[in-house]
Amino acid sequence: MKDLVRLRTSLKEEIEIILNAQCKMEAEASNKYLAMASWLERNGYKQSSDYLYGQAEEERTHFLKIFKYINDVGGTAITPVIGEVTQEYSDLKSVFETALQSEIAVSLSINKIVAKCREVSDFATEEFIMWFVKEQREEEENARRALELFEVIDVNSSAGKFLLDKEIAKIGGKE
């Protein structure tokens, strides 16, 4: 009797499920950044809003990267359903606090995928997902840098908000 399951795909079902869940998480991250960018734009933070529009695009490419991987190895990529994301923020800093929290959650989720791959000996997916491990290290670093700027620039000083907007926007540029 042929092993039809293995002939179809190298993905074990549990890995396929967590990869689809990660797709959803990346797509959600994209929407979160989009909402943040929009809030920044509406509130006069034009430059940092451009930075987060860029982040939204980047999350979309993360989403597609995993989505296509699932299909490439014979699995079934499922278009995720994305719920509501926060549209309103109290101030500039809270936007970037949320961004860091969200990136940390993504890093944890990626780590779990690596652990699961090792558990079921899916070394191909482990190798694939390692790209995201590195990416998350950079993403967290950027998100932390944004918050660090609030410590060195007084948001309530005369040009504080203007300066923060400008400096946060530079974070993306240094990549």
Next chain:
Amino acid sequence: MTELYKTSKGTTFQCDVTDRICLQFGDISASFKIKDFFIFRRTVKTINIHEMIFNLSDDYDFEWIESPKSGIAQKLTLCEIVQLRDLLDGTKFSLELNSVLHETLGTLVIR
């Protein structure tokens, strides 16, 4: 054709010539490529049966089951859906058990 799973309501087989899964369940007689079989199972598994139980509207007495490539478009009752799930789950178990045996023992050993 190798039988994969059998319940009082239906049977599934694997055909090694066409690499397809054949399903017989009530009025339904269909064959799937393995990938479509798993998608079909997912469709059946994601039906909200609690909604069917608790919603008194006539719309919830039946649920449409579709698998376009296999020509399935059928109205099933709650009871039939539970029975179909049972058959599909058992089939999935057989398929995966076979896969584990291949992986563990090596393809050539199994006849």
